[in-house]
Every structure is written in structure tokens, then in C-alpha cells.
Amino acid sequence: MRALPAGDHALLIEVGTGEEAQALHAELLRRRAAGELAVAEIVPAARTVLLDGLDAPSRLAERLASWEVPPVPPRAGDVVEIPVRYDGPDLVDVAAHWDVSEAEVARLHAAAEFRVAFCGFAPGFGYLTGLPREVPRRGTPRTAVPAGSVALAGPYTGVYPRASPGGWQLIGTTDAVLWDHARVPAALLSPGTRVRFVPVGAP
Amino acid sequence: MTDRALAVVRAGALTTVQDQGRPGHAHLGVPRSGALDAPAAALVNRLVGNAPEAAVLETTLNGCAVRPRSTVTVAVGGAPCAITVDGRPAAWGAPLRVPGGALLDIGPARSGVRSYLAVSGGVAVEPVLGSRSTDLLSGLGPAPLTDGTVLPLGPSVRAHARVDVVPHPAPPAELVLRVTLGPRDDWFTAAAVGAFTTHPYTVSTASNRIGLRTEGPALVRAVPGELPSEGMVLGAVQVPPDGRPVVFLADHPTTGGYPVIAVVHPADLPATAQAAPGTPVRFVAVRRRA
Numbered sequence: 001m002r003a004l005p006a007g008d009h010a011l012l013i014e015v016g017t018g019e020e021a022q023a024l025h026a027e028l029l030r031r032r033a034a035g036e037l038a039v040a041e042i043v044p045a046a047r048t049v050l051l052d053g054l055d056a057p058s059r060l061a062e063r064l065a066s067w068e069v070p071p072v073p074p075r076a077g078d079v080v081e082i083p084v085r086y087d088g089p090d091l092v093d094v095a096a097h098w099d100v101s102e103a104e105v106a107r108l109h110a111a112a113e114f115r116v117a118f119c120g121f122a123p124g125f126g127y128l129t130g131l132p133r134e135v136p137r138r139g140t141p142r143t144a145v146p147a148g149s150v151a152l153a154g155p156y157t158g159v160y161p162r163a164s165p166g167g168w169q170l171i172g173t174t175d176a177v178l179w180d181h182a183r184v185p186a187a188l189l190s191p192g193t194r195v196r197f198v199p200v201g202a203p
Numbered sequence: 204m205t206d207r208a209l210a211v212v213r214a215g216a217l218t219t220v221q222d223q224g225r226p227g228h229a230h231l232g233v234p235r236s237g238a239l240d241a242p243a244a245a246l247v248n249r250l251v252g253n254a255p256e257a258a259v260l261e262t263t264l265n266g267c268a269v270r271p272r273s274t275v276t277v278a279v280g281g282a283p284c285a286i287t288v289d290g291r292p293a294a295w296g297a298p299l300r301v302p303g304g305a306l307l308d309i310g311p312a313r314s315g316v317r318s319y320l321a322v323s324g325g326v327a328v329e330p331v332l333g334s335r336s337t338d339l340l341s342g343l344g345p346a347p348l349t350d351g352t353v354l355p356l357g358p359s360v361r362a363h364a365r366v367d368v369v370p371h372p373a374p375p376a377e378l379v380l381r382v383t384l385g386p387r388d389d390w391f392t393a394a395a396v397g398a399f400t401t402h403p404y405t406v407s408t409a410s411n412r413i414g415l416r417t418e419g420p421a422l423v424r425a426v427p428g429e430l431p432s433e434g435m436v437l438g439a440v441q442v443p444p445d446g447r448p449v450v451f452l453a454d455h456p457t458t459g460g461y462p463v464i465a466v467v468h469p470a471d472l473p474a475t476a477q478a479a480p481g482t483p484v485r486f487v488a489v490r491r492r493a
Contacts, residue, residue: 004386007466010436012386041229043434045458050434052229119232120432120458123341127432162342181331181343187231 001069003061010052011061018046018117018129018155019071025049025118025191026076027069044118044191046127072115072192080193082159083200084110084150088170090138094152097135105171106199108132109150114157114195119187124161124179126189131157141167148174150197157197159189172197206273209322211352212306213268218348219337219412220326221319222258228332229457235437236338237453239412239476240317243281246369247321250278250298252362257325258335260348262318264479266309267348269320273303275356276323280371282315282477296371315374315477327357339412340454374477378406378484380450380467382440387430387462391442395422399448399464400488407447408480413456414441414449415475417484421446422464432458438467440486448486450475 001024004012015021025044028051031037037060040053054060086106095102114130137153142165145151149160151168160166161178174197178188189195211218221244224237238244238261248257260267266284271277277299279286286293287308293299301307309318328335328345337344348354388396404419422442435441439451441461450467452475465486467475478484 006386006436007383007438043229043457045433046431048433052436119230121232123231123233125232191230
């Protein structure tokens, strides 16, 4: 674990793997809830957790070295189920990358349990880990990806909360509302949430 | 619609509703947003008797014109500009009474970029996640104003400030930004880090509320390849593949995959809001606070 200063009021804590980042994130949330950590923002990402809005980052950096960070329990929290029609335009390409049929891509995706590692790109866009195999981004990003597109890139799967440009491989569509600022909570997926994709309709 | 409202007659190049933003949601991918020149927004609010969190209008380069439906107190600050009420010149940087139905015109910035208009009662559009700010990156909050937009105003609660003149910082002729190196300065060559803190840059025309883009020496990476996405702070100086530093402003993305060479001191950020394209920029490395 390495604590990198980011200005005078933030620490970027870097760990070795995505699993360690998720475990550290859970531990930081626990310590904040217990009143042991005063921080404005806790922002997990691929291999880091950013702590923004700290009074004394260097003092915290020293304390961090002695922390025991337990691994994330595999079955912590409720599962959010997202219904998916596996009808995406890039199913063929993903099937070719994995050397399986399109139906098998859908089966693998629906059989896995995912966890929201972090959010970014757009409000409510979660980067979900748990994919059994990786897949490269599209060579040329699309200028418009429809809202509700279920997609893959690298080790992640995710759902576009609204129409936007995007370079991920589109394998399906959901009617789930990922982001609604009038809803509480606005985001269907937040870091740490467990997720399953449930196939609906004909592929 | 009550008469506590403001009709937009001329929206200008880009006029948005801004308050203190919506910090605290970065983990959901929600930018903080908020007025870029926060001290200017706070000052005009104070001049009209508003609370600091009241929403104001932020203009870009060529001002805007509005018509209140009832008599209001207003104040314009930030970038200096000509102001007229029904064609008659009026004071900049001071409380001003505008009769209902009169046309308040905020002229082009004489210097700087963004003028701020506070109206007694504040702009009372529906908040999103606790803020009325327009976020141009993620589209949260009200859309940028268009001609004909009608904005509701909140109830006027306090008397306006009884002052004639207040000090406003002048827009910068040169932007001097104190930076602390890191978190990813080690992704750049020593020569690049040296160039970053010694060579002058200029403000690029591509700058916006998301980032202050610069032109100048391209910074050469010591570490090739991609950085896994990581959290970004306000004032982060991110270096995209073209090597030109970008200072992240209020609407910045919450995570990013390009290395951050340094972070700008928060006290130096409001001046970036008023740095017009072509303004010289110097990044000055300061020691990290112990």
C-alpha cells in the first residue's frame, strides 16, 4: 500500500490489485462510519482509493501503514438484479474474441456475479468486476451508445446510464434505470454493490 | 408563474446557473460543479443580501440580458463589464435596484471571462442532489440558458449590503499557479517536470468549465502505457497524450486515466475562471505542506 499526496488535502492510496482496492474501500467506509476518519470524498477506482478533503493527509498516510485491511466478504450485501436482452451489436465480436458462440457469451455473462468496483465516466456508470474473461475495447469508439446498453471492456462490464459516446463492446440492453436524480438513491449501482444480470426474452 | 421570476432576453455565449456545487458524490461519478470564480459569486450574493449558497448566473465572455418581472436588487461582479438598465448605464460591483419589467443588460467582459449576476432571493430552479448548478460534463442541473428561459426567484429575505464600493480582484494578466507535484510526477521525465515548472504556457481557446487547457512544451512521459483509472481532485493537472497540461476545474470528471503531474493550490483556482485564451500561465512548484 502506497499513499501518494494529491495536493494539500488529498491522498491517493495505491494498492496492488482491484480486489485490494475494493477491500480498502470497504475498510475506509467502515472507519468513516465509526468516526475514525474525517474525509469529504472516498473515491475508489481500479487500483486506488482517493481520499479528498483531509485536514492532515501526511498524518493519515503514516497511520495507514499499520492498518489491517480485511478482504471483502464474498457475500456481503444485497444483490441487484439487472434484466438483460442479449441483443447487442458486438456479441459477434466478443464471441470471436472468446472463441465461443454468442449464446455462450450471454450464458457466461449471466452466470457470473459482479461487484461494482468503482463509478466514473458518467453519473451512475459502474465499473463491474467479475467477468470470467477480458475483452478489448472497440478499435473505434461509437459516437452514440444508447442508454441501457450492457457492455464489456477490459476486465469490466457496465451499463450506460444514458446515451453517450463510448468505446465498450455492446452485448445487450436493459430497461433498468441506472440513474434517476429524482430517486433516492439516484444511482442504482454504487461502489461495493453486488450485481447479477438476468436474461430476459429471446437472444 | 409568480412575479418572482427572471426572463432571459439574451442568453449570451454560455450562461449557466451556479451555486456552491454538489460535492460529496464523486464516488458515483458526479462532478462537484459550482461557480468557477467562487469568491466573485459569494461577493455578489453578499451585495444583494443573499445567503452564500444562493444560485447566481455565470456568464461567459459576452454577458447576458434579463428582465425581472418584479423589482429586484441585483449585483454584477467577476469579470468587469458595462451594465445598463433600460439603456441607462449602471454600476458594476455594487447593489443595484432594477424595476420590474426593466431590461438589465450585462455587457461583454472588458477583461476576464466570467461575470456573475446575483439577484435578491437567488435563482430558485429545482435543486439536483442539493445543488442548482449546471454541470456541463454530466448534464446535471438546469440546461445552459437560452433566449426566452424564465427562471424562478426565491423570496428576498434580507436587506442588501449597505456599501458603495467593495474590492474585486482584477482578472489576471498572467496566471501564476502554485502547484504541489504528484501524485504521478514520477510518470514524467525529470526534464519534463523541470519544463513544466519553468517554461511559460498560455491558456488555450479549448478551455471550459471542465478544464483549463494550455499550450506550451509537451511533457514527455517516463512511463509509457495506460494508467488504470483513478480518482481526480479539483485542480489536478492532468497530462493527456498530447503532453499539454490541463487543470481540472469544477465540472471535471471524477476519475481519469491520464497521469496527474501536480495539483494546483485551491486558492489559485478562482483566477483560472478569469484567464482569457492567450493569457500566460506559470506553474510554480511549492513544497508540500508538512
